[in-house]
Amino acid sequence: MPLIPVADASDPRLEDYRGLTDVALRRRIEPERGLYMAEGAKVIDRALAAGHEPRSVLLSERWVDSIAVPHDVPVYLAPEELLESVTGYQVHRGALAAMERPALPSLSDLVRDARRVVVLEGIVDHTNVGAIFRSAAGLGADAIVVAPTCADPLYRRSVKVSMGTVFQVPWTRAETWPGALDELRALGFAVGGLALRADAVALDAFAASAGERVALVMGAEGDGLTRQALEHVDQAVVIPMAGGVDSLNVAAASAVAMWELRSRE
Numbered sequence: 001m002p003l004i005p006v007a008d009a010s011d012p013r014l015e016d017y018r019g020l021t022d023v024a025l026r027r028r029i030e031p032e033r034g035l036y037m038a039e040g041a042k043v044i045d046r047a048l049a050a051g052h053e054p055r056s057v058l059l060s061e062r063w064v065d066s067i068a069v070p071h072d073v074p075v076y077l078a079p080e081e082l083l084e085s086v087t088g089y090q091v092h093r094g095a096l097a098a099m100e101r102p103a104l105p106s107l108s109d110l111v112r113d114a115r116r117v118v119v120l121e122g123i124v125d126h127t128n129v130g131a132i133f134r135s136a137a138g139l140g141a142d143a144i145v146v147a148p149t150c151a152d153p154l155y156r157r158s159v160k161v162s163m164g165t166v167f168q169v170p171w172t173r174a175e176t177w178p179g180a181l182d183e184l185r186a187l188g189f190a191v192g193g194l195a196l197r198a199d200a201v202a203l204d205a206f207a208a209s210a211g212e213r214v215a216l217v218m219g220a221e222g223d224g225l226t227r228q229a230l231e232h233v234d235q236a237v238v239i240p241m242a243g244g245v246d247s248l249n250v251a252a253a254s255a256v257a258m259w260e261l262r263s264r265e
Contacts, residue, residue: 003064003077009085013076016098017058020156021088027152034101036154038164040093041066046164047099055098058083063094101154104172107145107183114142114170116261117189117215119181121147121229123250124220129153130161131251132218137165139258144171145180145215147229181232184215193217193225193233194253196246200236207260216257221250 006014016035019025030036035055038044044067048054056074057067060083069075083091111117118141123129129151136144146153150173153159153166174180185191190210194217207214217233219225230236239248239256248256 002071003059003075006076006078006082009082013056013074014058014078014086016055017086017096019088020096023155026155030155031101031152035098036101036152036159037156038097038099039091039095039156039160041095043093043159043164044069044095044097046167047097050167052102052167053100055100057098058086058096060091060094066095067097069097105170107172107174107180108187110143110145110170110172111184111187111189115213116141116258117143117145117184117213118254118258119145119147119174119184119191119215119217120150121177121217121225122149122220122223123218124149124151126151126155126157127161128221128249128251129155130158130166132254133158133162133166133169133171135251135255135258136169137162139255140262141169141258144169145184146171146173147177147180148174149177178226178229178232181215181217181229185232185234187213189213189215190235191215191217191233192235192237193230194219194238194257195225195230195236196238197230197236200238203237203239203257203260206235206237210261214261216261218250218254218257 038047054069054073057069058076060080118136159166181191192206217229239253
């Protein structure tokens with residue numbers, strides 16, 4: 001692939017990569033520009049395999065042979081200290097790609113053939129979002145729906161923690177909330193919400209009685225699901241705990257829940 005040497009951190013061609021550690025800035029400009037960042041050869045390869053299109057790639061010298069991109073994609077080659085100056089951190093994985101953000105499907109299209117769906121409300125920690133996607137991929141969830149209040153699954157940290165599985169698990173962002181839960185129910189899903197409530201049923205009991213199509217809603221640590229969301233689920237659900245512990249981290253809880261809800265056919 002043709003390489004384009006870059007020696008100036010202020011080069012306008014690197015604008016997509018500037019200030020990657022500024023979370024508030026990136027939350028705003030990445031959707032506005034229709035892009036997201038993929039970091040590391042494995043993650044970039046998975047993005048390409050999923051059919052996502054790169055706008056450009058930024059590499060240090062030692063990572064030149066680590067990835068292969070279409071020949072019409074600009075590949076910028078820069079010293080590692082310049083990468084750090086542009087991005088705001090030491091790029092240990094040595095390769096970054098500015099990727100075109102794909103169009104998201106409608107909720108009905110997303111779940112048309114799905115049987116196990118995970119719904120995320122108010123989870124603003126990108127690490128947790130990425131970990132949930134990784135569990136979903138590994139434990140066989142069919143799709144993920146994220147509420148408007150949920151962190152961006154395509155934010156760099158989420159993509160990195162997920163090991164690129166955000167490109168593997170179909171997902172979309174709910175256009176209405178909590179109306180999306182009513183839409184799932186209308187589409188034949190039993191909708192459960194993980195919540196510490198007196199009327200909650202145990203996860204295994206919910207899994208046994210929910211039927212063919214199940215959607216499980218998970219909320220942020222601390223506050224959990226909102227009252228509005230819980231008013232739109234069929235049943236509050238709890239993971240039985242021991243040792244005086246009332247709950248798990250949401251990423252760990254997602255793995256437990258997806259294991260229990262997995263298809264046994």
